[in-house]
Amino acid sequence: MACFTLVVATLGRTRELDRLLDSVLRQNRADVEVIVVDQNDDERVTEVLSGFAGVLEVKHLRRQEKNVSAARNAGLDAASGRIVAFPDDDCWYPDGLLDGVEDWFERNREYAVLAVGSLDDDGLPSGNRWVQNACDINAVNALRTTFCSSLFITAVQASRQVRFDEQLCRGEETDFILRLLATGLLGRFDRNLHVHHPRRDMLSGPVPRTRALSYGVGMGRLVRRHSPFTLWLVLLFYDLVRVLAATISGRFTAAVACLAHAEGLFRGFVRPRPDL
Numbered sequence: 001m002a003c004f005t006l007v008v009a010t011l012g013r014t015r016e017l018d019r020l021l022d023s024v025l026r027q028n029r030a031d032v033e034v035i036v037v038d039q040n041d042d043e044r045v046t047e048v049l050s051g052f053a054g055v056l057e058v059k060h061l062r063r064q065e066k067n068v069s070a071a072r073n074a075g076l077d078a079a080s081g082r083i084v085a086f087p088d089d090d091c092w093y094p095d096g097l098l099d100g101v102e103d104w105f106e107r108n109r110e111y112a113v114l115a116v117g118s119l120d121d122d123g124l125p126s127g128n129r130w131v132q133n134a135c136d137i138n139a140v141n142a143l144r145t146t147f148c149s150s151l152f153i154t155a156v157q158a159s160r161q162v163r164f165d166e167q168l169c170r171g172e173e174t175d176f177i178l179r180l181l182a183t184g185l186l187g188r189f190d191r192n193l194h195v196h197h198p199r200r201d202m203l204s205g206p207v208p209r210t211r212a213l214s215y216g217v218g219m220g221r222l223v224r225r226h227s228p229f230t231l232w233l234v235l236l237f238y239d240l241v242r243v244l245a246a247t248i249s250g251r252f253t254a255a256v257a258c259l260a261h262a263e264g265l266f267r268g269f270v271r272p273r274p275d276l
Helices: 015-025 043-052 068-078 097-107 156-162 170-181 207-227 229-250 252-270
Strands: 004-010 032-038 055-063 082-087 111-117 125-127 134-136 151-153 187-196
Touching: 004 068, 004 097, 015 043, 032 043, 032 068, 032 082, 043 055, 043 111, 055 068, 068 097, 068 156, 082 097, 097 111, 097 187, 111 170, 151 170, 156 170, 170 187, 170 207, 207 229, 207 252, 229 252
Parallel strands: 004 032, 004 082, 032 055, 111 187
Antiparallel strands: 082 151, 111 125, 111 151, 134 187
16 A cells, blocks of 8 residues: 555646656655546646656556546545645645655544645745645635645545535635535644645736636635635735735736736625636
C-alpha cells in the first residue's frame, strides 16, 4: 500500500505537468502513486507520462467530461495511499515535502487534514494568504487556508463519502474540506511546509473580467453555504477597497477585475444557483 496518492486532474498542460511529476520523483520515495486524470481529447498526457515509465508509479485515467471535481472524485476512488493530495497540474513540490508531511501527521495524529503554504518562483505567497502562519481550519478562515494544491488528507474513506461537489466550478476544494470537517474531523493550516504554485491574482497581473467574476460567484456561494453573514460583508468591503486602491494607483485593469470579483461575490451570495 502506498503512503501517498497524488490525484492530478489535468487539462491542456504538458510542460507544467512534466515539472510536477519531476518534483514528485525528486521526493526520492518508493511509496508514492500518482493518479493522472486526463481530460484532454488528444495524447499529450501520454507523451509526458512516457518519460516517467519505470521510475514513477503513475495511473493514467481518461475522462471525456471537462469537470475538475468529477476528475478528482475519479482519482479519489482509485487511490490506494493512506494520505491523499490533489496537486494542480501547474504546481510543483519542493524537495523533502512529502517526508515533512508524513512527519507532521505522525506528530499530530488528532488531525485528518493538513493545508500547507504556497509560494511562487520568487518565494512570494501564491495561495493560502491567511494572516496566521498556523491555525485550525474553520468556516471563517477556510477561504484563505484551503488552496487545493496544498491539501493533504488522511481520512481517505471519509473523503470518498463526502466527495467534491461536481456542480461547483469554483471553490470546490473549500466546500469539500468544510463538509469533510463537518463530519467531526479536524483540519490544520501550517505554513512551515509549502508547495510551489504560480502567483495569479487580480493585483499581481492581468486577470480577465469573466474569470474574476466567476471566482467571486464561487466565493459568494461558499460563504452563503458555510460561513457567517458578516464574513460576506467583510469580503465585499475588502473587494471595494481593492477597487479604490487600484484606481488611485492607476492600475485600471486590476480595478476592473476587483470590481468584477465584488459583483460575483454579491451575485453568488444572493443567487447561489450552481449554474451561475
